[in-house]
Amino acid sequence: GAVVSQHPSWVICKSGTSVKIECRSLDFQATTMFWYRQFPKQSLMLMATSNEGSKATYEQGVEKDKFLINHASLTLSTLTVTSAHPEDSSFYICSAPRPGRAKYNEQFFGPGTRLTVL
């Protein structure tokens, strides 16, 4: 199957600092990628849709100035959590749909990044 990677897999940072998370599609091109946030024992909540070459689309309640998304190439999207605070501690997962396959709706998830803000 298609492979989506994320880096780093986990990160611990101090309150007030910024953290960048990378999401890469390794064997296909992704014009769209999705960023989800998952708090402990909760479901995946869509934060934003990352579009290659254009601005990201944010879900209601997600601050675009706090969660900066850049989709500069067809294989890489980055999420930067700016001025992180303890309440931003969560599991961040990206996904990308792979076009041109029989199961074209299938999305491939990255392994996730666990962010802990002290």
Place this chain on the structure above:
Amino acid sequence: GENVEQHPSTLSVQEGDSAVIKCTYSDSASNYFPWYKQELGKRPQLIIDIRSNVGEKKDQRIAVTLNKTAKHFSLHITETQPEDSAVYFCAASTGAGNMLTFGGGTRLMVKP
């Protein structure tokens, strides 16, 4: 927007028994319904999916049924095994490449 409800939130079964998880959705435009299994700290893994032009799909011990009229779909796991223990999520999407809206999840525990 789409709203997906999932029940039950926890489910405990004896090994060998069947497990059923149910989801309802609100957007009649949704046409793709995947089910994911997620183990602690891992990514969701697709276990089965169904498109709106099909009423039922089966893959070994796993089956999914879809009732478009009632806007609900269900996951059926037969002959459960301890390794089936995980959190299961249903989701809905309106089409190719579109975002997924997830249900709240079901924690399945299979007791040996």
